[in-house]
Amino acid sequence: MKKKMIINIFLIALSVFTLFIVQRLLMPKYVSTIQEGSLVEEYYKEKTNHDVIFIGDCEVFSNVSPITLWENYGITSYIRGSAQQLIWHSYYLLEDTLRYEKPKVVIYNVLAMKYDEPQKEAYNRLTLDGMKLSNTKIKAIKNSKMEDESTLSYLFPILRYHSRWSEITADDFKYIFNKSKISHNGYLMRSDIKPVGYLPRDKKLADYTLGENSYMYLEKITQLCKDNDIELILIKSPSVYPYWHEEWDEQIVDYAEANDLEYINFLEYNDEIGIDYQTDTYDGGLHLNFAGAEKFSLYLGNILKEKYKLNDYRNDLIIKGNWDKKIEFYYNMKEQQEFEISEYGYLISVGEAVQSINETD
Amino acid sequence: MLFTTSNFIIFVILLSIIYYIIPKKMQWQLLLIASYMFYAFAGIQFIVYILITTITTYFATINISKLQTKYNKYIKENKAIVTREERRAIKETSKKKQRQWMVLCMVFNFGILAVLKYSNFAIENFNKILGLFNSETSFKGLGFILPLGISFYTFQTMGYLIDVYRGKYDYEKNIFKLALFVSFFPQLIQGPISRFDDLKDSLFSKHNFNWDNINFGFQRILWGYFKKVVIADRLLIAVNNIIQNPDIYQGVYVIIGMFFYAIELFADFSGGIDIAIGIAEVLGIHLEENFIRPYFSKSITEYWRRWHITLGTWFKDYMFFPISVSKPMLKLSKTCRKNFNDAIGKRIPVYVATIIVWLTTGIWHGAAWNFVVWGLGNCIVILISQECIPLYQKFHHRFDVKNKFYFRLFQVVRTFWLMSFLRTFDCYRDVGTTFKMYGSIFTVYNINEIFNGGLMQLGLTIKDYILLFVSVWIVLLVSLLQRKEGIRIKIAAKPIMISYMIFFILFLGIIVFGAYGVGFDQSQFIYSQF
Amino acid sequence: MDIIIDILSDLHPEVDFEKCNSLIDDKILDSFDIVSLVADLTDEFDIAIPVEEIIPKNFNSAAAINEMVKRLEDE
Known part of the structure; x- marks a missing residue:
């Protein structure tokens, strides 16, 4: 009887383990392509705390370089950004982050305020799949999923990705347990250049009112920061497109005023920052490239330093040792990217920019 | 709540647990x-x-x-x-x-x-x-x-x-x-159509938790899902492509369509029945079998004794016999015997009853002329083969092949194709199209297309075909094994490690290779619309 | 009894109806056979065989058929 019991337990354990392995194998790895899919997950590898946490969409993970903030101001920061991160994603990612650390400042990029409801399954996946299982994650799934998505397939992603059995590549085996690091504290580096060219017409909208749902989550973020004694800063990160309408801007200004928050629209400080959209963007103005991100980070860091009196940790040897490694990785990657650009004309390791402004937009 | 939805699976699991907890x-x-x-x-x-x-x-x-x-x-x-x-x-x-x-x-x-x-x-x-x-x-x-x-x-x-x-x-x-x-x-949703005296004892009696029931029931459910989700739902993509585009897919594609549909329908319908029987078994309730390896039938009458059995016996008991042995029918038969001859008189009750039964069977499957023609087609083939019995007997008298393997194989293949041919009527949108497609088999010569990548146009990749090939072989193999003794008894006799492994692999196979989720439409069970 | 055997032998000359007692279970008699059997029995014995009598138990052997006929004759 006892023996039978042991066999049973062994078999069940083996089954669960096998299922787990197969699930890991079938899940997209986001290492060689669509790297932004790895961002959320990579955070959990962090060993030390951060004074500043960024939340938001591509306008944070492409435009802000925590390494620059460290090198110049000794500010420790991490970007919990992800592709097309909608505001409820941001809220739950912040809640998730607070399970691990308590930053002094949280910076939210407000572009996603314009989306009032879930847009696409893929965006949910890119943000939610990387989250560690927790109550927060389950709430995030429930409040983010499109109508035809099932919560179960987030808890057991194999149910979603099983049909990848026919597309398994060497990468899937290589990164089955351990993925190589791809970001610099959540910053996704791109050193290539694609100057601003064609820009779509600025279409008039019927209604500029930001959605109720968006406001609700913005309020939740505000409250969460207040409850935890965190300074919340709202920003609109530099880009030329998608357009950030005047009408939206006013609403955020009003909100910030009403809630006693700082809101900085960096579109207005383009010249002070010194961004040149002929050289500082990699996809025609959607996002900043390496050069642009460093310029913006330098400018932003100064504000943080001056206004929020953040500690300079560059004299703390333990923290410094940790960041030195990050710096090394950062410059190695930069070198690699520059090499690729000069050798092949584009970033062979990550491919051409996926998004770009098309005339059909 | 279809069998393949997660809601249904959760529903069944919860029900089974409560079922064995309550008095x-x-x-x-x-x-x-x-x-x-x-x-x-x-x-x-x-x-x-x-x-x-x-x-x-x-x-x-x-x-x-x-x-x-x-x-x-x-x-x-x-x-x-x-x-x-x-x-x-x-x-x-x-x-x-x-x-x-x-x-x-x-x-x-x-x-x-x-x-x-x-x-x-x-x-x-x-x-x-x-x-x-x-x-x-x-x-x-x-x-x-x-x-x-x-x-x-x-x-x-x-x-x-x-x-x-x-x-x-x-x-x-x-x-x-x-x-x-x-x-x-x-x-x-899709049967089996039970008889009260078969079902009542197990349906209303008290059931103790019995590990064998759970085990066997669960196996049966898995097997059903395997057939349904891995084979049927995958093949459905190709079948739909063929039958919804009769202008494009003619000639050899019609034959491929027949063949695919035969496999798809069997996998879907018998898979659904496996799930139904399996769930009942988990609850300690015995449902009648609805399929006994129908594609191994050697004649069309045998096929109808082995395919959708509970519907066939329903029609036999409640329609065929009541009509054919009714008093007026026997009287009519007698009159005809007197006025014409014995042969006609004898046939009258059987013919009338058979035609009525098959018309009804046709219309039961769907309210469309396709199904009427399909029912009549079955009826005609059955009656013709009935008339041919003396011919067969003469043939077998002359040639001693009745028990030869190749002859039996010939019979099985013949019956399979005959049934597939008839079944085409419930594929295409109307009777006219079906006949046109039959015609195209003889007039459109495009057999080379299947070797030139034509199969890849149907919405399935080479990997899908390989998977289908392997899966169908597994089903065929299991069917062949089942002829002798129940395969699950064989598996149960194996050491627990091995039997457990077999079912875990089956489970994993369904999860990984199932044609469900995004990219695949969760198709309704074909029979639930009827 | 002999009459019944005769009728049965007309249907399937190759079967030994004296001995066989699984005519239905072994699918020796199909539904078409049953119908003509019922017609013949009705004629021969002047009985009415109601449809509820058409169950495997009553047709599995010549003896069973005989028993059924006797019973129906008595009614």
Whole structure:
């Protein structure tokens, strides 16, 4: 009887383990392509705390370089950004982050305020799949999923990705347990250049009112920061497109005023920052490239330093040792990217920019 | 709530757990509640229909039973004084009254089915006839939505009614038990169509938790999902591509379509039945088999004894025999024997009954001419092969091949293709298209296309085909093994490690290779629309 | 009994109906056979065989058929 019991337990354990392995194998790895899919997950590898946490969409993970903030101001920061991160994603990612650390400042990029409801399954996946299982994650799934998505397939992603059995590549085996690091504290580096060219017409909208749902989550973020004694800063990160309408801007200004928050629209400080959209963007103005991100980070860091009196940790040897490694990785990657650009004309390791402004937009 | 939705799986798991926790005498009551919940999930308004069928049948059987008891009591009390003639006369009047109740109930319930299922079809055809006379008037369809499983539960309930009338068994005195028999959820969507005397013992009795039941039931469910999700739902993509584009896919594609559809339909339908039987088994309830390896049949009559068995026997017991051995039919047969010859007279009852049964079978499958033609096609093949029996006998007398493997293989292949050929009628959108596609087999020569990547145009990749090939082989192999003894008994006899592994691999196979989720449409079980 | 055997042998000359007692279970008699059997029995014995009598138990052997005929004759 006892023996039978042991066999049973062994078999069940083996089954669960096998299922787990197969699930890991079938899940997209986001290492060689669509790297932004790895961002959320990579955070959990962090060993030390951060004074500043960024939340938001591509306008944070492409435009802000925590390494620059460290090198110049000794500010420790991490970007919990992800592709097309909608505001409820941001809220739950912040809640998730607070399970691990308590930053002094949280910076939210407000572009996603314009989306009032879930847009696409893929965006949910890119943000939610990387989250560690927790109550927060389950709430995030429930409040983010499109109508035809099932919560179960987030808890057991194999149910979603099983049909990848026919597309398994060497990468899937290589990164089955351990993925190589791809970001610099959540910053996704791109050193290539694609100057601003064609820009779509600025279409008039019927209604500029930001959605109720968006406001609700913005309020939740505000409250969460207040409850935890965190300074919340709202920003609109530099880009030329998608357009950030005047009408939206006013609403955020009003909100910030009403809630006693700082809101900085960096579109207005383009010249002070010194961004040149002929050289500082990699996809025609959607996002900043390496050069642009460093310029913006330098400018932003100064504000943080001056206004929020953040500690300079560059004299703390333990923290410094940790960041030195990050710096090394950062410059190695930069070198690699520059090499690729000069050798092949584009970033062979990550491919051409996926998004770009098309005339059909 | 389709069998393949996560809701359904959770529903079944929860139900099974509660089922074995609650007091055993409440088990059948739980099943009744669960069945109605399941039914309400499809649309709460449909519950009215299933309730009406249950209630009308209940009252009809009460009245029939009362008449029976009255007659039996009278005969018993007056045994000594009643003559044989008198007894016959009393029985006849009693039967007549009973029959009135039965007919009333049948007309009512089949009437509901007919109105809901066939009124649009009838109106459409009526309009066409009006159109022939250049009439301007046309009637609008009534647009009823068919309640879930109505064809199945109506047939099952009417079978029960007829059995009570025939005195096969006593009527069920507890209306809630009858309600459970009518609505038992695993068989509600696509059968099997159960008989009350087969089902009642296991349905209403107390069930102890039995590991074998759980184990075997679970295996059966997995096997069903494997057939349904890995094979049928994947093949469906190619089949739909072919049959929905008759202008593009002709010639050899029609043959491929027939072949794919044969596999897809079997995998889907028998897979669904496996799931139904498996769920019942987990609950300790025994449902009748509906398929016995039908594609191994050597003749079309044998095929119909092995495919959708419970429907076939329903038609045989409640339609074929009642018509063919009815008094008027035997009288007609006799008259024909006198006026023409023996051969014609003998054939009359069988022919009339067969034609009626197959027309009904056709129309039962769907309200469209396709199904009528399909039913008649089956009927014609069956009658022709009946007529050919002497010919076969002569052949077998001359050549001793009857038990030779290759001859039997020939018979199996012949029957498979004959059935696939006939089944094409329920694929294409109308009878005309079907005949056109038949024609294209002979007029469009594109056999080279299947070697030039034509198969890859159908929505499946080479990997899908390899997977299908392997999966179909597994099903075939299991079927071949099943001929000797139950494969699950064999597996159960193996060490636990091995039997467990087999089923874990099956489970993993379904999860990984199932054609479900995004990218694949969760197709409805083909038979649930009927 | 002999009459019954005769009728059966007409249908399937190759079967030994004296011995066989699984005519239905082994699918020796199909439904078409049953119909002509019923017609012949009705004629021969002047009985009415109601449809509820058409169950495997009554047709599995010549003896079973005989028993059924006797019973129906008595009614």
